[in-house]
């Protein structure tokens with residue numbers, strides 16, 4: 001699979017409409033996709049353009065992959081990296097910048113000029129301010145699911161110290177010219193508030209960053225700050241209107257050929273617009289988030305598109321983010337406005353049911369019959385009522401492992417496996433529990 005050229009694989013998947021996992025490849029290998037244009041398929045990809053004044057690189061890949069990406073680049077070109085563009089400030093796009101700077105120093109080249117949207121420095125500041133929180137949620141998101149993914153840097157630091165701050169920032173659009181290549185950087189909100197997509201009008205090529213990731217758009221992430229599904233769809237429309245004939249994404253495969261660009265970007269925009277429109281329509285009718293998430297779906301004809309597979313994020317979470325963007329945090333249930341402690345409610349429910357076992361037995365029965373949503377509520381009540389109850393934790397771990405297996409998105413799988421492990425640590429040996437508490441304490445400290 002890794003032998004096939006990424007452009008060829010992209011064409012094949014789009015033309016057949018059939019997924020060929022893993023099309024989100026992390027091969028760490030460089031492929032030339034056009035004259036003077038190469039990609040290193042990593043986490044994230046790094047795109048490199050040759051110019052008369054040196055290389056323009058788009059994204060630096062992550063903290064652990066930066067050095068490998070630079071090495072792959074150096075087998076292709078010895079030219080200085082003149083400019084490094086961050087498509088946004090996520091770690092898998094900026095974390096490798098230290099390796100680019102170190103490479104320049106080692107070769108006696110000038111330090112690359114770093115260009116990014118003006119909200120990137122503010123993001124870095126936020127990461128420093130919420131360091132422990134970001135370590136904890138990222139571990140939960142990726143923990144145990146893809147441990148090789150390489151998003152964590154040295155212990156205790158979410159944003160590595162050697163990440164290069166932008167030298168040049170812009171607000172809406174900026175044109176940069178390097179060695180005869182003119183590139184327009186355009187800002188749009190989508191996955192983040194600091195996103196850039198790069199437009200090479202001469203080549204009709206878009207460097208799309210995370211606007212295109214070959215899985216369902218990461219516009220719903222349950223543990224992260226606001227994302228922007230409507231603006232994301234608008235950016236897809238803008239790329240199409242600009243006349244893009246090639247789309248070079250930061251994850252997944254190059255999309256080459258106008259028709260293919262129209263298919264993939266059009267599908268993404270359709271799916272996001274539908275979710276947003278349907279959610280807003282229900283909100284305008286006074287619906288609660290409870291009613292909305294159990295009603296709004298991606299249109300049937302888009303459900304099996306390989307580039308919309310809910311393997312990372314998922315539509316239900318996008319619906320929630322639309323609600324949050326326009327509706328605040330309250331879910332519409334008056335009891336939830338200023339709730340009692342969950343443990344107090346759980347103790348009442350256990351008393352009414354007669355025992356913790358009444359809840360856990362029913363939870364396992366529900367899980368068996370496939371109603372995992374309901375089963376999860378009951379095991380949560382059981383352990384909230386009696387946090388040291390071994391049987392409750394055994395049932396909880398069993399339900400969440402089952403739930404994890406039934407889910408498709410990495411984000412849901414991560415949360416559910418973290419919950420299962422948390423319960424296993426409680427009924428496991430004492431050292432296991434201590435280790436878990438220690439790890440959580442460290443992550444939050």
Ligand SMILES: [Zn+2]
Nearest residue numbers: 044090092210
């Ligand atoms: Zn990314």
